[in-house]
Amino acid sequence: MTGDDRFAVPHAAVAADVATALAEDIGDGDVTAALLPDAADTAYLLCKEDAVVCGRPWFDACHRRLDPDVAIDWRVAEGDRVVAGTVLATLRGRARALVSAERTSLNFMQTLSATATATARHVEAVAGTGTRILDTRKTLPGLRQAQKYAVRVGGGHNHRMGLYDAVMLKENHIRAAGGIAGAIARARAASPDLPLIVEVETLDELRDALAAGCTRVLIDDFDAAARREAVRIARAAPFDGRIPLEVSGGVDLDGLRAIAQDGVDCISIGGLTKHVRAIDLSLKLGPAPG
Known part of the structure; x- marks a missing residue:
C-alpha cells in the first residue's frame, strides 16, 4: 500500500x-x-x-x-x-x-x-518481522469504511471490505463441497476475478489448500508448534512460499510478536475495530x- x-x-x-x-x-x-x-x-x-x-x-x-x-x-x-x-x-x-x-x-x-x-x-509490536497487521469485518455497524480507513492511518492493512469483494471459504463451505479442493474449484468457477482466502483447521487441510491454489490461507487457532510447521510446509517445495499464510483467532498484543517471528505473513485482529x-x-x- x-x-x-x-x-x-x-x-x-x-x-x-x-x-x-x-x-x-x-x-x-x-x-x-x-x-x-x-x-x-x-x-x-x-x-x-x-x-x-x-x-x-x-x-x-x-x-x-x-x-x-x-x-x-x-x-x-x-x-x-x-x-x-x-x-x-x-x-x-x-x-x-x-x-x-x-x-x-x-x-x-x-x-x-x-x-x-x-x-x-x-x-509496532511486529516491526521488523515482515508480518502485516490486518483488520476484519468485526466493525461497528455503519462505520466499516471509517474504521478500515482508521486501520490504514494506524499503519495496518485492510482485509476484505465485505462479503462481496473476496471469497472466503470456511468450514461450512468446505463441508458442503466435500472438501477443500472441491470448494476451491466452485469458488474459482463462480468468482474467478476475486481474491480467494481459505481457512484451514489442520495441517492436512493446509496441504490441500496450497495444492489446489488460492490467494491466501488462514490458519485458524493453530498452536505454536502447528503454526511453525504450517510455515515450514508453505515455504518448502513444492509450494515455495507462493501463497501467504494468515493467522487469526486467539491473538493478543502480548503474544503478537512471537506469532510474527514464526514467519507468518499476516495476522488479522478483530479487536482493532470491535474492542x-x-x-x-x-x-x-x-x-x-x-
Missing part, C-alpha cells in the same frame, strides 16, 4: 456517515444550542491522552454541514502521534453551529483515533490555551 492509498478518504462514506449521525443527534433542532447567541465564536479541540490522530475528514464534515463558513485550523496532520494536552485544532464559526456539531464530531474523532492508536500499537476504547477528546468554546 502506498502512502497515498493509506490516507485515501472514502468521501461518499464520510458524507453519509455525517448526515446520519447529525440527524440522529439533532433531530428537528438543537433546543439547547438555540439558547446561545447566534454570533461568531472560537473553539479548540483538545486531546487528553497520547494517541494517533484520525478522523479529520469526519470532524470537518460535521462542522461544515452546520456552518459552511466555519474556519478550522488543524495543528496536526492525520496520522500524527500526539501527547496528552495537545491542542489538535482551533475553530472559528457560529456559536450555535459549533456547539451543535460538538458531540457528533467528537464521536467520530475519538472512535477513529482509538482504532488508529490500537492499530499502531499492534504494528474500541474511545480516545479522550474535548471541544471547548473560547481561545486555545497558550
Whole structure:
C-alpha cells in the first residue's frame, strides 16, 4: 500500500456517515444550542491522552454541514502521534453551529483515533518481522469504511471490505463441497476475478489448500508448534512460499510478536475495530490555551 492509498478518504462514506449521525443527534433542532447567541465564536479541540490522530475528514464534515463558513485550523496532520494536552485544532464559526456539531464530531474523532492508536500499537509490536497487521469485518455497524480507513492511518492493512469483494471459504463451505479442493474449484468457477482466502483447521487441510491454489490461507487457532510447521510446509517445495499464510483467532498484543517471528505473513485482529476504547477528546468554546 502506498502512502497515498493509506490516507485515501472514502468521501461518499464520510458524507453519509455525517448526515446520519447529525440527524440522529439533532433531530428537528438543537433546543439547547438555540439558547446561545447566534454570533461568531472560537473553539479548540483538545486531546487528553497520547494517541494517533484520525478522523479529520469526519470532524470537518460535521462542522461544515452546520456552518459552511466555519474556519478550522488543524495543528496536526492525520496520522500524527500526539501527547496528552495537545491542542489538535482551533475553530472559528457560529456559536450555535459549533456547539451543535460538538458531540457528533467528537464521536467520530475519538472512535477513529482509538482504532488508529490500537492499530499502531499492534504494528509496532511486529516491526521488523515482515508480518502485516490486518483488520476484519468485526466493525461497528455503519462505520466499516471509517474504521478500515482508521486501520490504514494506524499503519495496518485492510482485509476484505465485505462479503462481496473476496471469497472466503470456511468450514461450512468446505463441508458442503466435500472438501477443500472441491470448494476451491466452485469458488474459482463462480468468482474467478476475486481474491480467494481459505481457512484451514489442520495441517492436512493446509496441504490441500496450497495444492489446489488460492490467494491466501488462514490458519485458524493453530498452536505454536502447528503454526511453525504450517510455515515450514508453505515455504518448502513444492509450494515455495507462493501463497501467504494468515493467522487469526486467539491473538493478543502480548503474544503478537512471537506469532510474527514464526514467519507468518499476516495476522488479522478483530479487536482493532470491535474492542474500541474511545480516545479522550474535548471541544471547548473560547481561545486555545497558550
